[in-house]
Amino acid sequence: MFTPLLDEITIDFAKIKxxxxEAIELSKVEINHISTGxxxxxxxxxxxxxxxEVSRNLSEYLGDFVVATAGPKLESLLAGFGSGAADMSKKLNRRIINLDIGGGTTNVSIFNCGECEQTFALDIGGRLIKFNxxxxVIYISKRIEFLIKDMNIDIQIGKRIEIKNLKVLCEKLAESLLEVCCLKNLCEDTKKLFISEEFxxxxxxxxxxxxxxxEYIGQYNKEIEFNDVFxxxxxxxILGACISNVFKNYKDSLLSSKEKIRATVIGAGNHSLTISGSTIAFDKSILPIKxxxxIKPFNKEENLEDIYFLGKxxxxxxxxxxxxxxxxGPKSPSYGEIKVIASEIIRLFEEIKGPIIVILENDFAKALGQVISLSLKEKREVICIDKISTKNGDYIDIGLPIGNAIxxxxxxLIYNS
Structure with missing residues (x-):
């Protein structure tokens, strides 16, 4: 369902609720029986x-759910996992670029052998222009007004649409997607469509x-009828048809996604509870946090001196x-290694709001937490816990301590249907 809005800048939370x-009622599942989401x-x-505000309120209404307002980079990553691109990249041992094209944005993720190399986003989507x-025409996104003007396309609010004009615009947007796949040189117009930095x-x-x-890509040489627009x-x-035609010379390189329209949202919060033991460091005053x-700076081998650079x-x-x-972390770190880790983490968190939270798989959280606290120039809350394994894209809740344990x-987020 399209997101209900009060105006161009405000979501209608009451209607979303x-x-x-209504969906919960149709499912015949009571809210207090839903444990994850x-x-x-x-x-x-x-x-x-x-x-x-809407994401927080909706989470509170539904219960203990994962909450995220996804910026373009995070959304690109989520879509890459949800579409199956990450999994296919790992199985094929190849580099796959996934383009998740929604209503207002295209979120791009590049996976190489299962690992995400890059993410970025552009202002290309199906609802940049709307009609009654x-x-x-009842709506034209400000983000493509420059294209309409520069290309001298006759598309105006209040004026009846002509398919030929829409097709010219959509062909241009489709060409931009060829460019971001490195199949053509990046032109200045495409550069203006980037939400995030270039790649x-x-x-x-x-x-x-x-x-x-x-859902519309793959229907090659299909002529768009006027009724299709409505x-x-x-x-x-029209945009889907134009993308299909622009990419038809690369059909051998196209893979069918496991999920399309639901790629980003197919997931639920899978809660796994662990207890971090007595050799930990924490500031009780900020607990619980949800x-x-x-973030995991390293996918495989860890170089301690790269924590700041990759973490950033x-x-x-x-x-x-x-x-x-x-x-x-090292299994039996020396004091020198702990100092390096602490220094890199402090440097990283200078640019991050909130407490310094560190999660380790190996057992040296208390020592690391103490070194971090002693090395800080200004007082700041520190939580350092160990014996916990995580992945990029996970979320963590940390409860009130039970004795010396937390x-x-x-x-x-699960992406298997």
């Missing part, structure tokens, strides 16, 4: 002024499409929010 309540606000909706039942060039092995527009009252079907996103790149997915850093809930 009604939609969710996820509330994730994505795409254009995540840019609305009350997006964070009479065929008159590092790469060679693509396979391409997959997800999102609402992904199916959703937007440019989605729904803290976890991962933190960019979570804008203006508290995060926890997760490391395996209950921890790791919430993992």
């Amino acid at each position: 009604d939609i969710v309540s 996820a509330v994730i606000i994505t795409g254009e909706t995540a840019r609305k002024e009350n997006a964070n 039942q009479e065929g008159k 590092e060039k790469f060679e693509v092995d396979y391409i997959s499409f997800s999102g609402g527009i992904g 199916k959703h009252g937007d440019i989605g079907p 729904n803290i996103p976890i 790149k991962k933190c960019e997915m979570y804008e203006d929010t508290c995060v926890a850093i997760s490391l395996v 209950p921890v809930v790791i919430k993992t």
